[in-house]
Amino acid sequence: MSWTLPGFRARLGTALTRTPETPLLFLGNFEVEQQWAKGEYTLPRLSAASAGAVVNHMDEFALFLGGGDDHVVLKTRPDEDYLAFLAGIGISLPHIHVTGRQEPQRTVTEDALDDPALLAALSALSAQGCQVTAHGISADERRLTEMTGLTLAGPGPDTCKAVNSKVYSRRVADELGLRQPRGWSCETIGELEAAFTAATADPARRYVVKEAFGVSGKGIAVLESPRRADRILGMVREQAERSGDRSLAFVVEEWVAKETDLNYQFTIGRDGSTHFDFVKEQLTEGGVHKGHRMPARLTRAQLEVVRDAAERLGKRLAADGYFGVAGVDAMVDPEGGLYPVVEINARHNMSTYQVALEERFVPEDRIAVARHFPLRLSTPLSFAEIRNLLGEALFDREREAGLLINNHATVNAGFAESTAAAGRTVDGRLYGVLVGESDAHIARLDTEIAARLAARKDDAA
Numbered sequence: 001m002s003w004t005l006p007g008f009r010a011r012l013g014t015a016l017t018r019t020p021e022t023p024l025l026f027l028g029n030f031e032v033e034q035q036w037a038k039g040e041y042t043l044p045r046l047s048a049a050s051a052g053a054v055v056n057h058m059d060e061f062a063l064f065l066g067g068g069d070d071h072v073v074l075k076t077r078p079d080e081d082y083l084a085f086l087a088g089i090g091i092s093l094p095h096i097h098v099t100g101r102q103e104p105q106r107t108v109t110e111d112a113l114d115d116p117a118l119l120a121a122l123s124a125l126s127a128q129g130c131q132v133t134a135h136g137i138s139a140d141e142r143r144l145t146e147m148t149g150l151t152l153a154g155p156g157p158d159t160c161k162a163v164n165s166k167v168y169s170r171r172v173a174d175e176l177g178l179r180q181p182r183g184w185s186c187e188t189i190g191e192l193e194a195a196f197t198a199a200t201a202d203p204a205r206r207y208v209v210k211e212a213f214g215v216s217g218k219g220i221a222v223l224e225s226p227r228r229a230d231r232i233l234g235m236v237r238e239q240a241e242r243s244g245d246r247s248l249a250f251v252v253e254e255w256v257a258k259e260t261d262l263n264y265q266f267t268i269g270r271d272g273s274t275h276f277d278f279v280k281e282q283l284t285e286g287g288v289h290k291g292h293r294m295p296a297r298l299t300r301a302q303l304e305v306v307r308d309a310a311e312r313l314g315k316r317l318a319a320d321g322y323f324g325v326a327g328v329d330a331m332v333d334p335e336g337g338l339y340p341v342v343e344i345n346a347r348h349n350m351s352t353y354q355v356a357l358e359e360r361f362v363p364e365d366r367i368a369v370a371r372h373f374p375l376r377l378s379t380p381l382s383f384a385e386i387r388n389l390l391g392e393a394l395f396d397r398e399r400e401a402g403l404l405i406n407n408h409a410t411v412n413a414g415f416a417e418s419t420a421a422a423g424r425t426v427d428g429r430l431y432g433v434l435v436g437e438s439d440a441h442i443a444r445l446d447t448e449i450a451a452r453l454a455a456r457k458d459d460a461a
Helices: 008-017 049-064 080-088 108-113 116-128 139-148 157-164 166-176 189-199 226-243 300-319 350-361 383-393 439-460
Strands: 024-027 071-074 095-098 131-134 183-186 207-211 220-222 250-254 260-268 274-285 288-294 324-332 338-345 367-377 402-407 426-436
Touching: 008 024, 008 131, 008 260, 008 274, 008 324, 008 350, 024 049, 024 108, 049 071, 049 350, 049 402, 049 426, 071 108, 071 116, 080 383, 095 116, 108 116, 108 139, 116 139, 131 139, 139 157, 157 166, 157 338, 166 183, 166 250, 166 300, 166 338, 183 189, 189 207, 189 226, 189 250, 220 226, 260 300, 260 350, 274 300, 274 350, 288 350, 300 324, 300 338, 324 350, 350 367, 350 402, 350 426, 367 439, 383 402, 383 439, 402 439, 426 439
Parallel strands: 024 071, 024 131, 071 095
Antiparallel strands: 183 250, 207 220, 207 250, 260 274, 260 324, 274 288, 288 367, 324 338, 367 426, 402 426
């Protein structure tokens, strides 16, 4: 099959379909939480259209999950020079299917559902035994399988939604006796009001309220005062009165001191078995994911706590009908103790898309940092231009160092928006994995790449 088969791809295929040889069709429907959150109560939030376009073009990450016998659906055809770069470093890519018409604010699944020709082409894959997997499974992915006759390689959308709720995460951690910050799960107005009262009683302690399906820093609010808590409670009450539905799903918890954010992943098989995949340091800024450092700098005792939590959570998720990839956010406190469960993400995570690259290109004597570089562009930036800009800072297989770009589509995603047609600049992101021999080497690469990209940006301005 492909170079990924001996590692994560084999484990994933076995977990989802009981055999690693089953061909898979990958869908990178990032922020699937928005589908799960439909009909749920929400907190005040701001979002930009360009940000949605960039997120939906993160679907290109799915290229790195499959191998030569697999398939992937993308919103747009990847840059040909980028594909040549990947082939040149030895990556065997899945067969690429592109939607006929993409809307920037739609997920790749929504674009596919609106493309009869693509649906017909995907239907032909059923004869090969191909099965559908996704970043996360919602009603849209179920509908795609119904329209194509393909089999869904994963649990149904109801199960996936249930186990991805932050309320579920908190209750499971409580039941398993896993340490977590002080807090409350709230599924009624009364429970939310009681939690707000308790949270604002001590001004020396800081609390936040989270939507059950908030993601990427959205759907969270700080309860900085009783007045703020009252405003949020009033807003939720208004939503309840309009809908007539008094059930809700929020988590209120203390904002505790931490030294390091962690993300660990395990894969649960249909037989209930759990395989621990990895633990990485999670780089965040303002609660928003920025990247990962691999490997995580943990003591043996800390690693044992993480592995134990993964095994126990895997068994519980399996008992509730879930199988596939599960990622968990965790924290290390300033004294070195662990909060092993901040939240469970029973879906693919950003770090999932780095596994095959890490297996292939990051030997034991190297470290890697996955991150993105923000861009402000007035014209699209091709991969050829990026390659010329980066020079020797671009990943080289022989040197085993440099920036291994794992998403180029997000660079120019903003140009699909109408605002770009008016000559305005747009935001983009260049994602990649920095590979080097030391933290100092990685830091130098990071600084050099940021400077080279900024120089191009200044020239464009």
